[in-house]
Amino acid sequence: MSNKNDNNQKNGLPGLLKNLLHGTTEVRSKKTGPDLRGKVVLVTGSSRGLGYLLAREFGREGCRVVITARDAVELDRAEKDLKSQGLEIKALPCDLSQKDDVERLIDHATAYFGRIDILVNNAGIIQVGPENTMTLENFEQAMNIDFWGAVYPTFKVLPQMRQRGSGQIVNITSIGGKVALPHLLPYTAAKFAATGFSEGLRTEVAKDGISVTTIVPGLMRTGSFLNAYFKGDQAKEFGWFTLGSTLPGISMDAERAAAQIVEATKLKKAERILSVPANVLARFNGLFPGTTQEILTMVNTVGLPKSQSKQPGEGVRGAKVEDAASNPIFEALTTLGRSAANRFRQHPGPVNLEK
Numbered sequence: 001m002s003n004k005n006d007n008n009q010k011n012g013l014p015g016l017l018k019n020l021l022h023g024t025t026e027v028r029s030k031k032t033g034p035d036l037r038g039k040v041v042l043v044t045g046s047s048r049g050l051g052y053l054l055a056r057e058f059g060r061e062g063c064r065v066v067i068t069a070r071d072a073v074e075l076d077r078a079e080k081d082l083k084s085q086g087l088e089i090k091a092l093p094c095d096l097s098q099k100d101d102v103e104r105l106i107d108h109a110t111a112y113f114g115r116i117d118i119l120v121n122n123a124g125i126i127q128v129g130p131e132n133t134m135t136l137e138n139f140e141q142a143m144n145i146d147f148w149g150a151v152y153p154t155f156k157v158l159p160q161m162r163q164r165g166s167g168q169i170v171n172i173t174s175i176g177g178k179v180a181l182p183h184l185l186p187y188t189a190a191k192f193a194a195t196g197f198s199e200g201l202r203t204e205v206a207k208d209g210i211s212v213t214t215i216v217p218g219l220m221r222t223g224s225f226l227n228a229y230f231k232g233d234q235a236k237e238f239g240w241f242t243l244g245s246t247l248p249g250i251s252m253d254a255e256r257a258a259a260q261i262v263e264a265t266k267l268k269k270a271e272r273i274l275s276v277p278a279n280v281l282a283r284f285n286g287l288f289p290g291t292t293q294e295i296l297t298m299v300n301t302v303g304l305p306k307s308q309s310k311q312p313g314e315g316v317r318g319a320k321v322e323d324a325a326s327n328p329i330f331e332a333l334t335t336l337g338r339s340a341a342n343r344f345r346q347h348p349g350p351v352n353l354e355k
Contacts, residue, residue: 034266037062040113042106044096044153045123047074048345049222050172052082053258054120059087061262066109066116068094069123078345096123096149106156115164118265119157121150121194122172125314126187126224128241129231130304133311138231139186141314146190151197158205165209170265171198175218175278179285179292182300183237202270211268215261218278219244219251223341226322229315232307235324240304242318242325246337250277254340319347 041058045051047069055067059082067082069075072093079091090112094105109116125145127138154169161167176184177191195214202212225242245251252275264272273279285292331338341347 035062036118036262036266039063039117040066040109040115041118041120042066042068042109042116042153042157043120043122044068044094044149047071047078048227049224050217050220050254050258050344051120051122052078052345053222053254054122054261055089056082056085056087057258057262058118058120059085059089063118064088064090064113066090066092066113068092068096068105070095074345081345096152097144099148099152102149102152103156106153110160115160116157117166118168118170119153120170120172120261120265121153123149124172124174124187124191126184126228127231127315128183128187128228128237129234129311129315130183130307131185133231133307133309134186135310135312137312138314139189142186142190143193146187147193147197150194154201158210161210162205162208167210168265168268169198169201169205169210169212170215170261171195171212172215172217172261173198175216175273175281178216178273178282180296182296183241183304199271213264213269214271215264216271216273216278216282217252217257218273218275218281220254220257220274221246221251221336221340222254223337223344223346225337226317226319226341226346228318230318230321231311231315233305234316234321236305238318238321238325239330242334242337243330246334246340248336251275251337254344 036058041063043051043055043058043065046055046067051067051069055065059065065082065087067075067078067089068091070093075091075093079089082089090109092105092108095101106116123145125142127134127142150171157167171194173195174187174191176188177195180188180192195216198212198214202214205212222245225238225245228241230237230241257274260272260274273282
């Protein structure tokens, strides 16, 4: 029998039920590629969600990991949790939209561990709503985090990597950086910029011994809907976005995604698109860009909520919209997403993580 079947027999029915609840029967990928033990990895946006899982995955590989986020309280809780799992972690708060703050982060991380071998640019902000509710400030906010939040740390860390003749940059972009998705316009614009930066950078720094990997996730079950910002008809916007980032077959298990990102890092892949739907969409758009736009135009016209007035501010956080969108059917359909939010630290305040 296979190891997978042996593990299922060993864990019994409770283990199988837990795996089914999490939407996967095999979370960790097989260990492939070079050994990362001893490498120093900096993961941005790592107090929760995918960033938290990446920090945990790199830590399990034997890396020394720097985690960073704006919220010092959330970051401190994440550091304690990761250290309790026996991982070597250093938490350093940082606002990635501020160049001076980013430079201090890189300096402190380098001073603490001696160098940075791998930089993972993961931090991001998502604003959901129709174009006519968005303001110029929303685009500035998205660019500050999703684009400049990757450019600032990259340019700060490149000199030490060039000096050593080695290093890796891993940029977490999005399928929204390959295909322009409706009701995500500021996010999409910033992710297109980040994707172009990542792809172009790889071609230019390879001569210096530095590898750049572009990660293109599709929808993932990270529980991120609680920390996205919603404009327009907030409850309806929350509803479609949450369903998309929750339903199996459409969304991907976040722990599996983190394992695949670490694998792509080991192998120094140029690009890794995560999930079958994201791969299909990216390739279809590459072959038939006009048709893709027509289909998405129809989706926007027929399927997505409408709103007629611009709204100041970044929007209302998903955690404050959840109750207005909730009903028994919606709760049943979003079971996996709400479980992910609990496990991956997406709720404000202390959470009881399932180990």
